[in-house]
Amino acid sequence: MAAPLTLLLIVAVTIRAVLFRSSLAELIPERVEVVSPLNAWKRVVEGLALLDLGVSPYAGDVFHETPLIIYFFHFVSDYAEIVFMMADALTAVALYLAVKDYNKTVFRKQKYALEAERYPLDCLELIRTPKEMYYIPLKVAMFYLLNPFTILSCVAKSTCGLNNAVIALFILCTVKGSSLMSAIFLALATYQSIYPLTLFAPALLYLLQRLYIPVNWQRSSFWLFTTQYTFMYLGSLCVMVCLSFFLLSSWDFLSSVYGFILSVPDLTPNIGLFWYFFAEMFEHFRLFFICVFQINVFFYTIPLSIKLKEHPIFLIFMQIAIISIFKSYPTVGDIALYMAFLPAWNHLYRFLRNIFLVSVVLLACSTLFPVLWHLWIYAGSANSNFYYAITLLFNVAQILLVSDYFYAYLRREHHLTHGLYLKRKDGSEATLVLK
Amino acid sequence: MGLLSDPNRRRALTKLLTRLNAPICVMCYLAGVAWFMGLAFEPFTLRTYMSENAMGSTMVEERFPAGERALATGREFAAHKKKVGGMPVDWLVKTMQSRGLEVFTQSFTRKLPFPDENKERYMVRGTNVYGILRAPRAPRTEALVLSAPCSEGNNNNQAVGLLLGLAQYFRSQIHWAKDIIFLVNEHDLIGMQAWLEGYHHTNTTGGDWSPLQGRGGSIQAALSLELSSDVITSLDLVLEGLNGQLPNLDLANLFYAFCQKIGVLCTIQGKLQRNDWDTTSGYSHAAQTMMLMVLKQASGRPWGDHGLFLRYHIEAASIRGINSFRQYKTDTTTIGRLLEGMYRKLNNLLERLHQSYFFYLMPSLSRFVSIGYYMPAFGLLAVILLLRALDLWVQLGASPPGTEDGVAGGVQVSNGPSSPGVLSILTPVVISHMTGVALYTLPILSQEMAVQHFPVSETEAVVLTAIAIYTAGLALPHNTHRLLQGEGTEEGWRVLKLVALLYLAVLLGCTALINFSLGFILALSLVPIAAFITPHTPKALSAAIMVLLSPGCTLLYCVFVFQELQETPVSLQDGWMLFLSVISQGILDHALYGSLVYPLLALLIYPCWLLLWNILFWK
DSSP: OHHHHHHHHHHHHHHHHHHHHSTHHHHGGGOTTTOOTTTOHHHHHHHHHHHHTTSOTTTTSOOOSOHHHHHHHHHHGGGHHHHHHHHHHHHHHHHHHHHHHHHHHHHHHHHHHHHTTOSOGGGGGGSOOHHHHHTHHHHHHHHHHSOHHHHHHHHTTOTHHHHHHHHHHHHHHHHHTOHHHHHHHHHHHHHHHSGGGGGHHHHHHHHHHHTTOOOOTTOHHHHHHHHHHHHHHHHHHHHHHHHHHHHHTSSHHIIIIIIHHHHOOOOOOOSSSHHHHHHHSOGGGHHHHHHHHHHHHHHTHHHHHHHTTTOHHHHHHHHHHHHHHHSSSOOHHHHHHHHTTGGGGGGGGGGOSSHHHHHHHHHHHHHHHHHHHIIIIISOSSOHHHHHHHHHHHHHHHHHHHHHHHHHHHHHHHHHHHOSSOBOTTSSBOOOOOO | OHHHHOHHHHHHHHHHHHHTHHHHHHHHHHHHHHHHHHTTSGGGSEEOOOOOHHHHSOOOOOOOOOHHHHHHHHHHHHHHHHHHTSOOHHHHHHHHHHTTOEEEEEEEEEEEEEEETTTTEEEEEEEEEEEEEOOSSSOSOEEEEEEEEEOSTTTTHHHHHHHHHHHHHHHTOSOOOSEEEEEEEETHHHHHHHHHHHHHTOOSSOOEEOOOSOOOSEEEEEEEEEOOSSSBSEEEEEOOOGGGOOOOHHHHHHHHHHHHHHTOEEEETTBOOOSOTTSHHHHHHHHHHHHHHHHHHHHTSOSSGGGGGGGGTOEEEEEEEEOOSOSOOBOHHHHHHHHHHHHHHHHTOSSOSOSSOSSEEEEETTEEEEHHHHHHHHHHHHHHHHHHHHHHHHHHTSSOSSSSTTTTTHHHHTTSTTTTOHHHHHHHHHHHHHHHHHHHHHHHHTHHHHHHHSSOOHHHHHHHHHHHHHHHHHHSSTTHHHHHHSSOOHHHHHHHHHHHHHHHHHHHHHHHHHOHHHHHHHHHHHHHHHHHOOTTSOHHHHHHHHHHTSHHHHHHHHHHHHHHHTTOOOOHHHHHHHHHHHHHHHHHHHHHHOOSHHHIIIIIIHHHHHHHHHHHTOO
């Protein structure tokens, strides 16, 4: 399997290298769909320039990256293109390994369940075979590397690619069962953009599952491990924040990075839901609605964790998707990360209901973004409502996609316990309805 | 959400849509065409009205007296033009300076990619002369432009005369709050392009021009004046700009309001307005006017010198004087008063024109159809593609939306859409697009070679190469998938058709948003073949229909229809020559002004059509 992966990496790097050299390399970083105020390369360059002049990079309200990122690029800014290509490759390899490992676990579990004859007899067609699972890791890597969204994001040198790499490494470490590394990478991801905080719950659930510790409030082993993991997480987060303080010897970055993410002062249009809403709103409602919008991202963690506590990896997928839909400055790079997981849920395909509709809408919206942007900004004949309508549709399609996968996953699990052909009490064929 | 999540209702809906697919598609097509034709029917249209408050309620008194003197200046200009054999730069500079303007010149050169036979030019060298009347009443942050082209021969001398006359008259008035720029541009659009790029410090098409020495504020509106006779019978308003962009409807309203007030006959598309909308001839008159607008807009080329202003977010129109055999004549003083009134109103603007519509069609100067009314016509055509795609998706049986609801769909999943192999779909797609790229790049690149080997001129070489590549594409790519896959499967073409349908739907949708007319015309010809093409239809007949409805042939029909509508029907021979010149103009427009129609057709629409051609010959 190493050879196809290598080939894939070479193809992906070639595409990116060619695009970096083409005339598109100047156009793409200007697209609001690809870069946000948080991760635009132009702003990193500005921050670096300020740093070189001995001014705090956060003076001037342009730069919103974390201090570690700016010191990282302080050393490698000349090799930025290579860094971003490597970040993408690293993400793909990490996802590849993680999904491979995860599939092994899934398959082992399925084998035990089969041996214990826990599945109903008519569910045999739902059983996953090694043959169909064999190519899944490669497909995951391919979905990430060859996704136009990832390519655009990489060519725009959006630091979103680095965040994705961190999250992918976190997933890899979690799946491999290394709780310390998992906590460190989760802390790094949180440090980068706050929202990955919600991945804490699935990671904890997975690690507990791996150690065969049941989620039971009365068990001391459960509390012991939870405390341990929380401590590692908070400890590494604390180290990073303090390190940032010592690097710049000021706390400016807190308000410039996290304040900027949470209070959404920059209303440049993007593919998210925030900008239009807050541009229209009266100032005195702003605080309230910011709370509502931001809680939206974190809120789903609790019900989803309860519902999916046996399936933490699927929960990670759901959480990443929710973050990328509801975060304050989303870009297409965020979407690419959760879309990479879609091949891993190939076996849910038969239970998906709206996949055709959703993929058509996503496709149409992705092409309409630049068209409506052109009509609004350059031709002046359309206005922001046109663009926001497409943003809204795009996000509705994403939500439908995610909820469709959620439904399909639950439904498969339901069939695996209750049998594929459900009968009503009167003997007629029953159908499952999500309400 | 009930519809999306309740499997029973979804199943019923999908079954209905797949069983009645063909009749629904035919119905949609007919309804789309009927809707479009209905747009010209007066009760379905809206009366135009002035939306902009700053221009609506204020009173303006027009007093321009000096029509005769303007004509004399025009004659003087003509004499100097004849003497110099081109733009009389020195005379213009001197005259404008004597009228109290700040005068500047800009020189430009431009080498066309191949000779333009319509206007007989290849190496273009010229000078723009413009004078700025500084606003006495306000900070000079905004400007208006009045331009007149310096044309070949005896055309437009009166326009330049009137422009100079107005400059002199405006200079003596004190209520100007915006700079007024009087521009005389040489070589029509090429000069205009150079001037606009110089004014806005951009260079999008690689022209070579000297930078502007003087500037006014940001330009709010512009009018381009074309006047070739001392008296006129009517004024024609030209709105269509680059890529089918239109100025804000308020500009047209302003023109119409002043024509009504001063009593000048006004036309759009050269057609007078009629009041007998309830008779057949009245309806067909309105329909013709609207179809002329649709055809002009679809061509994507600027139909007057104003066309390039629109790119810079400047509302602009051309006003063209027409002298026919009608008895009732209007003299230059009246036209001067009309322009004075319009500029006085534009001078009152507090912000850019934005209140009224940007997307509209006009069946007459006092009636318009807005985007909300005309988009359904396109939507009805586009929905056919989606319905067919849905039908194919269900046929492919890969757990279609709801029909089997997962449970019974298990068997088909195993031979779902992945089984034909990505390669067998990808090859036709890639090869079609390569042909498209060839069609886009080769005509201009290979003109020298063609000229050496064949007895043709450069322009003919370009056009004929384009046609040759276009026809070669028909023979070349079908059956390529067999090289890799051996036999094409039944699912193979279905997947390919699904891809082609969705591709075409998205493509036409985007086109229709930017340029409704182009999108609608393309949809009119491409949707039927896209909807009903399969490898099982009779080959010869389908192939003939496909060729007849291909984008190239559509262009040919458009040429004939346009001539017919303009009441200058042409013979088959002349029509063909016109078709060739339209192709060369399209390529030139793309190279000179960045019109997008040629790349759109060559790089996207043509490959998409080739995909459908592939499906027909799928083996």
